[in-house]
Amino acid sequence: xxxxxxxxxxxxxxxxxxxxxxxxxxxxxxxxxxxxxxxxxxxxxxxxxxxxxxxxxxxxxxxxxxxxxxxxxxxxxxxxxxxxxxxxxxxxxxxxxxxxxxxxxxxxxxxxxxxxxxxxxxxxxxxxxxxxxxxxxxxxxxxxxxxxxxxxxxxxxxx
Numbered sequence: 001x002x003x004x005x006x007x008x009x010x011x012x013x014x015x016x017x018x019x020x021x022x023x024x025x026x027x028x029x030x031x032x033x034x035x036x037x038x039x040x041x042x043x044x045x046x047x048x049x050x051x052x053x054x055x056x057x058x059x060x061x062x063x064x065x066x067x068x069x070x071x072x073x074x075x076x077x078x079x080x081x082x083x084x085x086x087x088x089x090x091x092x093x094x095x096x097x098x099x100x101x102x103x104x105x106x107x108x109x110x111x112x113x114x115x116x117x118x119x120x121x122x123x124x125x126x127x128x129x130x131x132x133x134x135x136x137x138x139x140x141x142x143x144x145x146x147x148x149x150x151x152x153x154x155x156x157x158x159x
Contacts, residue, residue, distance in 0.1 A: 021080040022056050024054045029052055030085025030139060035082040039088045042091050045138070049090075049138045052084050052139060053081075053137040055135045057132070057133055058076075059132075076133075080137070081137040086137035089137055
């Protein structure tokens with residue numbers, strides 16, 4: 001039984017490691033905050049901000065569906081930034097991983113002891129491709145309120 005548990009943990013470790021986020025410090029971290037307070041920016045925020053760290057993450061080995069993958073990486077970027085005390089993430093983009101899915105077919109013939117043995121097999125890989133994302137954890141001095149109304153768009157008359 002102990003051997004089975006050890007084998008299970010050894011097989012589970014790469015899956016859990018694939019779900020981890022990482023960071024490289026480029027500034028000074030602050031006290032951790034609630035991830036709900038971390039805002040995702042798709043461009044530089046208005047006002048002054050300080051860079052804290054470069055963030056990298058992946059959606060995880062068992063995340064299916066494009067929206068679920070994007071939601072997963074954004075959530076992980078928020079969580080990692082919150083651990084560093086950043087109240088914003090300057091989103092850098094996503095990329096799809098390699099592999100994921102496929103069918104393999106194999107066969108073989110062997111001979112031993114005057115007999116001939118044949119075998120065949122089919123393997124199916126149903127694991128999805130992971131989505132990778134990166135961002136920069138930032139501290140925005142005066143972040144705009146989350147529910148702030150947007151400025152009205154002025155249309156220019158057509159000529």
